[in-house]
Amino acid sequence: MSPIKIDHDCARAGALALVPLVCKVTEISEETPDVKAFRVSTLEGKRPFESQPGQTAMLSVIPSGECMFCISAQGDDYLEFTVKRVGYVTEQLHALSVGATVGLRGPYGNAFPYDELKGKDVLFVGGGIGLAPLRALLTYLLDHRADYGRIDLVYSGSTPDDLIFLHDIKNVWSQVPDVHTHVSIYRPCEGWEGEVCYTAPFLKDLKLPQENRAVVLCGGPSLFRTCKEMLLGLGFAAEDIITTLEMKMKCGIGKCGRCNVGSRYICLDGPVFTLSELADLPGSEH
Amino acid sequence: MLLKNDRLPELLQSLSAEQRVYVPSNTSNTSAGVSRFALYGTGVEPDFELVNTTMPPKDLLFPQTQKMYRYGFDTEGLPFINAQHDGDEVLLFGIRSCDARSIECMDDVFLTKGFVDEFYQTRREKLITVALGCSHVAETCFCDSMGLDANRAPSADVQLTAVSDGYEVHAQTEKGTTALEAWRPFLTETAAPEASPSVPNVQCTLKVDMTGIKEKLDLMFDHPLWDEISKKCITCGTCTYVCPTCHCFDISQENKMNAGERFRCWDSCMFSAYTEMAGNHNPRAEKMPRVRQRFMHKLCFFEDRYGKSLCVGCGRCVEKCPVALDITMLIDQIGALELGAAGQPGATESVTEGGSHVAH
Incomplete structure (x- = not known):
């Protein structure tokens, strides 16, 4: 029998890797017509576990099923998940009320390299719900503001209804010194007074120098492709462009096989990768 | 130590009084023609000539469906999630070298790389494996090409090797040594335990040459061969x-009212829903990427991650594939390729659809 070696740094919530903790929803906020943020605590009102920015957790709507979500924020007594209603389980999740029982297991996966980013300028590029995983890192950087340089957030969505955390962007993040937020939508819309353009050209127009700057990118496939090409064209190095991947996941612990890409498991070895790491993954689509 | 043929039924009888003993059999109450490792007892006759059982023994460690936990609300209305554990001691009697190696692969998956799967571990710790050297091979067997020895399974707890009037018995692990205590009354001391067995070692007739296959596959993710071979899948x-x-x-x-059970069950990378995400994005929606994933995982990706091949040469897929998409033919085809720099076909090479080594 092969020796059992624990070489992953993930702590684990329950006594068993695949068995969730019983938790409850303590707060629900409606970000957009199809996005809600859920705060989850243990039944005793404690934070279920500690996580690092970029990590994920498996959230169960107990009779319906469980899904992997990024942890978009954590507080002293809660973890927060920002969930778009796109399928069966997320539909059930959106129907929950405060006080509802849910299951939770995690944290899973690696984290954004927040230590390596110290001393650097950081450019966040997000599209739609893709801001949810970036939020955990962005708020971490703001909580440790002195350790990091200039912070830019380039954020877009098809319509104003696709933009999440608008309150934070306008009233919180952009008020922090040397934090610059740039928001656009793709289609002109009545009442929208901001920029209307796609993310990649928007990025180019900002003319941010690439020296000592890392990029953290998360969005849909076309945003990812166009922004990746734009950034590489502008001279950013592949190892300075960081992203977080999405795949179907069932176990979250590198066993069930769904998120296998090449020799890697996105749930365990990811979800955070640099573009240069992705280049070594066969058919990672990016 | 020698286990004489005529003592074998008594041994199994005696062992099965103390533990669950699984033996290769095609007489269990399963569908006709499907042989498997079945619980020794009434109505189950072992057949130690079977090479190989239709179904592998993996379900003893990783059941086709396994309940993991129950959830619901207790009498005071409080929510609960209770893990369910099963697992009596199991003696897996008569597995072949290929299936013993497959357990090594499963151990790598379920017990290493950061997380231990306790449902697997519970069963694994209670499993004792008794390997049986092959006295003959099936025409689909190719384990020796995959670096295995049909006559010996080094990771098994106990190894049986056929001799003229029975089996030589060797404990290979501590677990095996302990297990053999119960066997003692049925064993005969042999005068010369190192005497060469009177039954000759068998060799597989189906051969593949694995030299350089992994290195070629490293370059072949975008090779047109995958389009060709996946056509008939x-x-x-x-x-x-x-x-x-x-x-x-x-x-x-599965739910009843507001309580239920969460379970896991076998799935397959051959199915499109396997990787389909909410919102309809699917990285392996087409057939070709799924066929490629299976073969690459067996022969390339697993080796990168765990240092061994995920194909053990048991030949079950070769025998059972309804369209003869034969992994040994694929290996031959890869071996015959002359790859250009980026894994693309060389100038002189043409890709042809393979047949099968084995009549179907």
Whole structure:
């Protein structure tokens, strides 16, 4: 029998890797017509576990099923998940009320390299719900503001209804010194007074120098492709462009096989990768 | 130590009084023609000539469906999630070298790389494996090409080697030594334990040359060979179900009122829904990427991650594939390729669809 070696740094919530903790929803906020943020605590009102920015957790709507979500924020007594209603389980999740029982297991996966980013300028590029995983890192950087340089957030969505955390962007993040937020939508819309353009050209127009700057990118496939090409064209190095991947996941612990890409498991070895790491993954689509 | 043929039924009888003994059999109350490792007892006659059982023994460690936990509300209305553990001691009697190696692969998956799967571990710790050297091979067997020895399974707890009037018995692990205590009354001391067995070692007749295959596959992700070989696949998933090392699973649940059970069950990378995400994005929606994934995982990706091949040469998929999409023919085809720099076909090479080594 092969020796059992624990070489992953993930702590684990329950006594068993695949068995969730019983938790409850303590707060629900409606970000957009199809996005809600859920705060989850243990039944005793404690934070279920500690996580690092970029990590994920498996959230169960107990009779319906469980899904992997990024942890978009954590507080002293809660973890927060920002969930778009796109399928069966997320539909059930959106129907929950405060006080509802849910299951939770995690944290899973690696984290954004927040230590390596110290001393650097950081450019966040997000599209739609893709801001949810970036939020955990962005708020971490703001909580440790002195350790990091200039912070830019380039954020877009098809319509104003696709933009999440608008309150934070306008009233919180952009008020922090040397934090610059740039928001656009793709289609002109009545009442929208901001920029209307796609993310990649928007990025180019900002003319941010690439020296000592890392990029953290998360969005849909076309945003990812166009922004990746734009950034590489502008001279950013592949190892300075960081992203977080999405795949179907069932176990979250590198066993069930769904998120296998090449020799890697996105749930365990990811979800955070640099573009240069992705280049070594066969058919990672990016 | 020698286990004489005439003492074998008594041994099994005696062992099965103390533990669950699984033996290769095609007389269990399963569907006709499907042989498997079945619980020794009434109505189950062992057949130690079977090479190989239709179904591998993996379900003893990784059941086709396994309940993981129950959930609901207790009498005071408080929510609960209770893990369910099963697992009596199991003696797996008469597995072949290929299936013993497959357990090594499953151990790598379920017990290493950061997380231990306790449902697997519970069963694994209670499993004792008794390997049986092959006295003959099937025409689909190719384990020796995959670096195995049909006559010996080094990771098994106990190894049986056929001799003229029975089996030589060797404990190979501490677990095996302990297990053999109960065997003692049925064993005969042999005068010369090192005497060479009177039954000759068998060799597989189906051969593949694995030299350089992994290195070629490293370069072949975008090779047109995958389009060619995947054409005839009907994505039935039979290969993954009969494979002793395929370990992918789904997690689902069954509810009654507001209580229920969450379970896991075998799944297959051959199915399109396997990777389909909410919002309809699917990285392996087409057949070709799924066929490629299965073969690359067996022969390339697993080796990168765990240092061994995920194909053990048992030949079950070769035998059961309804369209003769034969992994040994694929290996031959890869071996014959002359690859250009980026893994693209060389100038002189043409890709042809392979047949099968084995009549179907």
